[in-house]
Amino acid sequence: MKSLLSLIAAGAAALLSTTVAAQAPATDFPSKPVTIVTPFAAGSGPDAVLRLISDKLGRLWNQRVLVDNKPGGGGFIAIEQARRAAPDGYTLLQLDSEHIAALPHLYKSRNFVTLQHFDPVASLFRTPFFVAVPTDSKWKTMGDLVAAARAQPGQISYGSWGVGSPGHLGGQQLESLTGAHMQHVPYREVSQLFANVGSGEVAWSFASLPSSQGIYKAGKLRYIAIAAPKRIPQMPDVPTMAESGGPAGLEVNSFVSLLTPKGVPAAIRARINADVAKVIADPEIRARFDTFAFEPLAWSPEEIERNAEVKSKIYGELVRRGNISLE
Incomplete structure (x- = not known):
């Protein structure tokens, strides 16, 4: 009986200790x-x-x-x-x-x-993510890109930094909203992805500024839209998805x-x-x-x-x- 009472007391003490720890102010952390x-x-x-x-x-x-x-x-x-x-x-x-x-x-x-x-x-x-195309791409707007993808089902390629990445899922969402069908090309290396976009080996990709700025500053990339409801101060001349003729509901971030x-x-x-x-x-x-x-x-x-x-x-x-x- 004493043993049982001891176990109950120990359990109650442990529960009380846990409760106090959860409620106590974290003044001594870390x-x-x-x-x-x-x-x-x-x-x-x-x-x-x-x-x-x-x-x-x-x-x-x-x-x-x-x-x-x-x-x-x-x-x-x-x-x-x-x-x-x-x-x-x-x-x-x-x-x-x-x-x-x-x-x-x-x-x-x-x-x-x-x-x-x-x-x-x-x-x-x-x-936020931009839509990046080669500098010499004939597409000037998202409207151009979507029209081309609809006219050539499965022929337009887009790259991403991996299956399930925002770049991949954003492409899937663009297809869903426009009825287009494109070819996804996943990359292991982000640097290789944007190098290949710049050279035209893939037609376009979503891109963040820090990951694509090197190729952009080298004059090999253009941003034709930002997948957001408003422009950003860092790139004020890049239009929103809606302004560029793309689906207004597409936000990729x-x-x-x-x-x-x-x-x-x-x-x-x-x-x-x-x-x-x-x-x-x-x-x-x-x-x-x-x-x-x-x-x-x-x-x-x-x-x-x-x-x-x-x-x-x-x-x-x-x-x-x-x-x-x-x-």
């Missing part, structure tokens, strides 16, 4: 270095921004904030490493909206739903967030959210974002989930209609 695992390769746009943010967070927290690049495996290498970490706030995971919203549809047999294993904790930025493994106390998640928002507001961070045409975001975790849900519905339909799989 008390040791924090690691941010990312599926993005070193030197990429998201990695460059993350390193600047990590440096600012480290100064704010008076602790080292380490970036651990784990590219490959469709994001699962980074995801699995972060998922195995203790749910204490000392391991964060940087993911884009496609890792959150598209990945469950692309790897159905894994039965992996990202937000069943992680909680969104802070938003970082959103990336990707947002990047920080997540924690399920089980991190709410107070610590709130602390991380508030401190990341402070860092995102830093003028140096804003200036770097402007360079990349990244839109800074200060979403709550609930807003991240709502925006991911919207994308998940769109991506789920596109994956189903296109019979796309990464199994």
Whole structure:
């Protein structure tokens, strides 16, 4: 009987300890270095921004904030490493909206739903995408491109940085909205993709500014539209999708967030959210974002989930209609 009472008392103490930890203010967080695992390769746009943010967070927290690049495996290498970490706030995971919203549809047999294993904790930025064509392309507008694709079913090629990427799914969405049929050409290397667009080996692709600016500045690419409802200051002469004669409802973008493994106390998640928002507001961070045409975001975790849900519905339909799989 005494043994049973001891077990009950121990269980109650553990439950109380967990409850107190979840409710207590995170005034002592962090008390040791924090690691941010990312599926993005070193030197990429998201990695460059993350390193600047990590440096600012480290100064704010008076602790080292380490970036651990784990590219490959469709994001699962980074995801699995972060998922195995203790749910204490000392391991964060940087993911884009496609890792959150598209990945469950692309790897159905894994039965992996990202937000069943992680909680969104802070938003970082959103990336708009342009439609890039070779400089000598005869297409001057999206209207020209769509007309050509309709007139030559399956003959017009577009490149992307991988199956299931925003560049691929954006192309699928363009086909869906216009009734056109085009040939998708996935690339392993982003640099090779835009080099081949510039040389005309593929007819067009979606492109972010940081990934395509080298070829653009070399005079080999033109942007004929931005897949967004309004123009951006960095490229004020590039028309919106609707202004260029494309489908007004086509928006192609990707947002990047920080997540924690399920089980991190709410107070610590709130602390991380508030401190990341402070860092995102830093003028140096804003200036770097402007360079990349990244839109800074200060979403709550609930807003991240709502925006991911919207994308998940769109991506789920596109994956189903296109019979796309990464199994």
